[in-house]
Amino acid sequence: MLMKLISIVFLVAFTQIYSQKTDFAVSNISKEILENANGVTRVDEMVVNVKSKNEITYTLRIAVTVLNKSGNNFVQDAIGFDKTKKINKAEVSIYDASGKEIKKYKKKDFREKSAADGFSLYTDDKILFLDYTPINYPYTFELSYEYTTSNSLYISNWYFLSNYYQSSESSLLVVNYNPNTINFNIKESNLKGYGIINKSTSGKIHYESSSIKAIEPEQFSPNFLESTPMIHIAPTSFQYDGYSGEATNWKEFGKWCYDNLIEGRDKLPDATIALIKNLTSKTEDPIEKAKIVYEYVQKNTRYISVQIGIGGFRPITAAEVDKVKYGDCKGLTNYTKALLNAVGVTSFYSVVEAGNEQIGFIEDFPSIEQGNHVILAIPNEEDYTWLECTSQQTPFGFIANFTDNRNVLVVKPDGGEIVKTKSYIEEDNSQNTEAILTLDLDGNLKSNIKIYSKGTFYNKWQYLPSYNQMDVVKSYKKRWSKLNNITIQTFEFENDKNQIVFTENVHLDVNNYVSKAGDRIIFSLNAFNNTIDIPNRYKERKSPVEIKRGFIDESVYTIYYPEEYTIEAMPKINNIKNSFGEYVITLLQNENHSITYSRKFFVKEGIYPKEEYEKFRNFFSEAAIQDNAKIVLMKK
Template identity: 40%
Template sequence: KENANACIRLQETEINIKSRRSMTIKSKRVVTIFNEYGLHHMNASQYYDKSLKIVSIEAQILNSLGSEIKKFKKKDFRDQSIADGISIYTDNRALNLDYTPISYPFTLVFECEVETSNTAFIPSWAPLENYFLSTEKSKITISYPQDLGFKYKEDNFDGFSIQKTDETGKLSFEANNIEALRQEDYAPSLRKFTPLVIFGLNKFHLEGVDGEAETWSNFGSWVYTNLLSGTDELSEETKSKIKAHVGNETDALKITEKVFEYVQNKTRYVSIQMGIGGWKPMLAKDVDKLGYGDCKALSNYTRALLNVVGVESYYTIIYGDKYRRDINPDFVSMQGNHAVLCIPYQNELKWMECTNQIVPFDFQANFTDDRKALIIKSSGGEIIDTKVYSEKNNSQKTIGNYSLNPDGKITGNVSIKSKGTQYDRKYLLERKSKDDLDKHYKNYFSTINNLQWKNPMFENNKQAIEFTEKIDLEAENYASKSGQRLMFALNAFNQYSAIPKRYRIRNSPFEIARGFYDFDDIAIDLPENYSVESIPESVEFQEKFGHYKTEIQLNEKKIVYKRSLTINKGFYAKSEYEEYRKFIEKIAKNDNAKLVLIQK
């Protein structure tokens, strides 16, 4: 019960792969829900489509004493489309248990059996499913024909009680008594440090098509032949339009940028869950006619346009998310949740995020950056690395000044130039309302009370992928006044104040997913008839987590404050967390260092 909003009493899954084109999955889930926060751990639903049939489904609700208080048959489940609200159409539907508890705790017993002709996707096994969820017993058993090339990969078993039974044609894993984990600051995704087993077949079936997944090369050939071939046809009229748009340009990179601009202006993103398991793109000529498509369709459409103007590009399968996740290079199987386009250019790879109408060309930060992806060529598949944004590339440079008057009011202006992942957090500012900008700046300059800002100016340089914001600001009582003295923090514009939470016992490793670099150069005009009584010293310190430096120069009535901060990306053991917390605490302390003025 400790740290748990719910407990999985039993999760038992039996998978029977009868042949390349037939698989049944039978599951039983018993979960005790302790409070309302545990409700989303019920997981009492099952999707279905034309290739996956629900054979049986039922549920029971037991009270705190284990007595049945309600029973649900198949007809009692709510049948609904699982369209996400932005889908044009979808083949997928789901049966969902619609239950509102009358008291806690209660226990759900959920049983379901399905059969499918698709063997491309075999459910993985993760006995610790989520934070604040404990597991009493979790077991998976898979039976399979040996001629299909069954395979599996296990990760992160150390420190967990897991039993494995591997027999001819049958494999099982069982875990018992796993305590719940609370979610901690900087914790990586659970799949990076808790038990996980993934499964696959070298010879699989997907929506009427047999597939091969022995190597990434032959899997890529299968994708190209069965999912992409024949989808890139365009009308003669469209071919003429894109040639005219490119004009006389001969440089492949500039041609690509023009095509990307054309696609951004012509299309919009809409989810379309259909085709071969949602993997086959809709036809390029349909995207051209309709003006919309999903990630697969838009990437494939752009590939078709580039082909018309003589530029080679590769359809690319990837995991798109702010949390970095690789296509597992050591396990050939159907993976990924997103498609982008890759263009080889002078021994580099350039990238197109074709679902976004405003993102710059060759920009991947915070969604598809720094991970392994699968590019699809006519000759086969290949695992490659996407763009890595180093700490220096993820930069923010702040140049500004402010004046302090004898009443403690400051008046100044600032220019902030952001690149890399920091550009990604800023470039939408030019599209925000005044109210949203007010919230943003009062949060960003949170150490300035009574903030008033005005005259915002934005410059979004998509070519350099650089966003500049210039604003004027003022604030009453920024400096504290006590008798003849004024006291205030020199670093008015960019204090690092988010100190990580302290844990008596840290349970998970921690990750800094993306590093960054900040540089500040601020000129401060002091009020007349005041002199400096106390001024912070310049400091510098460096640790494995990063580097911090301040330079403070006093020139009569003016102070120049320079600061640089680098935070390094990295994956660290839980034993190092307190060291990191103290490193950030030290930065925050120096960022808040005070200057004291005294009236002459």
């Protein structure tokens, strides 16, 4: 009886979504949600009918009014599917500014293509898409579609806002289900202050909203998903590609992942086992063995995406990677794990949400949708050493800027565990510059510079050796773009992957470096590290201040000047120290016609109230002023 009731409710919802007409005239949009918007979501509806764990029907309708060219990216003109997901219906209507329908497309008008990208070798995934080019602005693009899937591993998360500069006029999420057959965990994020209404009852998840303003991005703020309203939905039990599972906690879900995705896929050819044992035979230390294995994987495999097998969640076998010498993050991680296992080193397949933003797994909310990448965890005393297995260049144990400082799911034979990856603190993210600068009588500067980079700075510059000479020169001219008439004479690089330090040794000339005023010459002491960007000013700051990764940037320059000159005026130094960090300069006048200039810029990681933003901005602004400090020399 309950199932019949759910079907009736779904039928009503489906009929409403496909039959109801909305007046999409731009004149109907309130001024409130037009503010800061390049596009307005007029309607965003998803009705999910869960008939059983292996039969779920989604009915969706999304209409976006694109106000200008920048809003074209907000249009959803593609639908993804695979062998477990059947698209039943799809149609698109285009409306002009007055709300008049000017184009209509049916499913037969859509085109189909593989979802493979430039990094994918083969994939089960496909895309149904409509290629539409707008003629005038504004216009409204409305997509309605329905699909059925046999997988219940996850229900798509619901986002009340989709992008910066995109407001929402109306949003609706409905999930109908039989509590006797399946249940869901719900996690609300950032709903407060958006007027979102929860109408959920037993057997029905129901949220709706109206008139949510567009959000403008702000520098040094939490990422979009951390600060906008959304609903996480995950089943406590599920069916996926013929595999049943439970997910009431991470341990339980991790156990399912191990048993169904990983176990038994680590078999290697005898010849490969013999080879890797021989390579590691001279050490008994697990970490040293792991370094040898990691180097072997880097030299003998390459990354390419493989999206097949249990919806792209299961890695291809270690034997297959060993044979073809390529794999995606899952395959290469599993392959590295298999090699380590062959030499007696324990390691664990670990799922992570990779990216610069440091988005971690929610500790009390198990769901597969929280991860997009796989890395390897090697137990190392009381902690883990983390390996990025897709890169042929990344040093052993280095994960800065991509998978650092976030909760990940470590998959073990007895279940899953949420563990936080390595955090790179300020001292880990350092750049040290040592330079000898020689100023001649014509005002030209000859410079020998050494730069030592660690942590996030290492990550930024480690790829320079792979550039050709012309691109290296372009890179330096861009880095020191405030200097005119710069000529790069020579450069050398040293990439110490054991200590994870990248060293640059650069010889360069700068013509006409100084300004002349009669018998005086004036020049900046900070020739090569005048790189502080002052954060934007906001009339009314909306977001907290977040510094995701602190750092220390230090420079020591010895500046030789012609003996025909004497120092007339040294710059006034104003050192800064506050809750955000510190900026310190020291100047030393030497006897051999030289000056030693030392600079330290230290920025702390942290989150601060939005009311502190102006102080934070002033810290950078005052430091930038000090970076431009000039010295005056007088001809004898």
